[in-house]
Amino acid sequence: MRRSLVALAVTTIALPLAAQDTLSRAERFMRDCDHFGRRDSERLCEVRGVRMAAGQRVNIDALENGSVRFFGSDRRDVLVRALIQSYGETRAEAEALAKDVRIQTNGARVYADGPSNRRRQGWHVSYEVWVPHRMDLE
Numbered sequence: 001m002r003r004s005l006v007a008l009a010v011t012t013i014a015l016p017l018a019a020q021d022t023l024s025r026a027e028r029f030m031r032d033c034d035h036f037g038r039r040d041s042e043r044l045c046e047v048r049g050v051r052m053a054a055g056q057r058v059n060i061d062a063l064e065n066g067s068v069r070f071f072g073s074d075r076r077d078v079l080v081r082a083l084i085q086s087y088g089e090t091r092a093e094a095e096a097l098a099k100d101v102r103i104q105t106n107g108a109r110v111y112a113d114g115p116s117n118r119r120r121q122g123w124h125v126s127y128e129v130w131v132p133h134r135m136d137l138e
Contacts, residue, residue, distance in 0.1 A: 025069065025128055029083045041087040041120060044094040048103055050110060052078040057136045058129065061111035065124040072133040079130040080110050086123040097123050 026047045033045035052058070054077055060068045073079075086097040101114035101123050112125040 026081050026083060041089060042091040042094045043085060043087045044098045046084045046098050048082045048084065050080040050082065050103055050105060052080065052105060054078050054132050054135055055108050057108050058131060059109040060127050060129055061109060062127060063112065067126040069128050071128065071130045073130045075130055075132055081128040082112065083126045083128065084123065088121045093121055097121055101125065
């Protein structure tokens with residue numbers, strides 16, 4: 001009986017942890033949106049995708065306040081997911097700011113463009129990028 005209870009406890013703890021591993025970074029980003037950034041502001045999180053033809057190189061510009069994670073895949077194209085977070089004094093300000101953030105592509109380069117950050121308003125973008133296994137990165 002004791003072994004059964006230990007096995008049940010281990011299974012009960014392990015299953016939720018295994019389920020967390022199946023969430024993509026984008027799904028975790030959306031789930032945890034309210035836990036990012038300043039506590040005295042309203043936040044909005046959004047995920048946008050861009051597909052590009054696989055060329056010889058890809059250049060992801062995360063500016064000064066973003067990050068980039070690359071994943072090798074069996075894809076023939078490049079999939080870029082932009083994880084956008086904006087904040088403002090009100091939900092409407094955060095939504096308006098996020099709407100003004102544009103994910104741009106210029107040849108092999110991907111970057112975000114948007115309004116200037118201010119004292120109590122701002123935005124940033126991080127990226128998840130899936131590329132073919134044999135592709136050069138810059």
